[in-house]
Amino acid sequence: MVKIARWSFEGTDHAGFVQDGRCIDLPEALDVQDLVDMGLEATLEVAERVLATDTQEAPSLEQVTLLSPIQPRSIRDFVAFEEHVEGVTASVDGASEVVPEWYQAPTFYFTNPHTVRATGEVIPVPSGCQRMDFETEVAVVVGAAEGLDGRNLESTDAHRMIFGYTIFNDWSARDVQAREMKVRLGPCKGKDFASTLGPWIVTADEFTDRHDDDGFLHLAMTASVNGQALGTDSLANMGWPLAELVAYASQDSVVVPGDLLGSGTCGRGCLAELWGRAGDLTPPPLVEGDVVALEVQGIGRIENAVGPRRGDTFPPASPARTRGRSAPPVGDQ
Template structure:
């Protein structure tokens, strides 16, 4: 299997392919975005030529530090696992339910492509967070396809745009998020601080045989906290296959090479779901020094350590209560009589 990765060694950042645990670098000007723009077929041809010409002294994975495998153009994160929704809703309001609207169409939010982290990095707890959580996900990465503009796609077309897959940990500050959601706009600082992508991108052709008749990928997903298993699920338990997520994202909009679309959290793939099911903060929220490892069959694993909290409280000024008087508004005047 050949995967696409970014790494640093001796201060140099390179993009290339990982083959049999060796890192085969492309010329220095290459970035992952160049591969997405070229498309999957062209990338596979380039990978074959690179492997054939691999130098004997190519570094091993142990000799480099892996970086996040791409800098996403955008990041959409869906919520597609019914079991996850059941548990998390109980955390929010004490009632475990999946509302009918969830079944009608896939729901997503945009998260921050500028705070993507790599496997091996320390993830600091954001300001004001005392309920730090992980989220076990798989993400699809899009690539160019001749003749497709990325708008109003059908599912078959969208499937062709899926360049590859990577693991996603959508880190969450649950208490910060809960406060924000009461405003009824969506998560912001509770999700803004970090997402881990990695360890590399497995090209879509490598997993094509794992699709079932409806297009779902049957891959086991397991989360570990300090080497203790949190829960295991199958990616096939998504409510919609990835192709339908991409197609939905493209409706009245545009998806482009380098976009990332997350599956949402797998069943029993985060702490908040278990808090809802248990009616208590058990297992405990993540603390400084905890090691979080996500393992996805056919892709690999990522691991991060939880760091320190920046501030106990969110450093934000409260809103000014400015009143609602309209005394400064212009008043209508009668038209001038000629």
């Protein structure tokens, strides 16, 4: 199994492969973005050469601090699990439903690639949030593929551009998100404060035998808070295979090496869905000191503690500035 990671060791950041619990550096001057730019086949050749050398002097996982396995160029996050949509709409609107438009085409939003966190980091609660939540997802890492420029892909070609997979926690300030989306735009500040990726990227070749005939990837996904499991789902329960999400993202647009595409939250993979099914805030929103762990079969586990809430908030618009306004003068007549 080829695991690609980034880590800090003795004050220096490194990139390379994790094998048998040891962290082995890439050849000098290469980083993870270089690997995705090279594509999967070339990366596997690099891994074969590097891992064939003596790695006994490489630091162990216990000696390093893992970083986010990639600094993504962009992050698109889909909402591709029907069960999640049913539960969350009940939480927000009081009635469980999946609107007809959900079935017509995949839907995604762009989130912030600059606030990506690693497993082990503390995640502060953002300003104005009283309903902190997490989301259990898998992210596709896009890589180069010969003859493809990432534009208007068919699903078979999109599959060739899937370089690997990592676990993705799309942290969510649910009350902030709900307010924003009443304006029919967003989410924005309800989401962009943090995302966790990790613990590493597992290359796509490791999952060839886990795809069914329709292209769905069968991996168990589990979330827990403070050691208590909240539920398990399968990545195969998505409405669309991951390759179709990549293809859809590329239509009239482009996906490039280093882009990430989130699967969306699996069934029972967040608190808001459970709130919708329970009819109240059970289990309670996350608070400082809570520990959230996400596990995905064949990839690994990420874990983050929740930190304190930032107290500053922004004032509302002033009525004096939004009411009774007249058009400015055009100029002298």
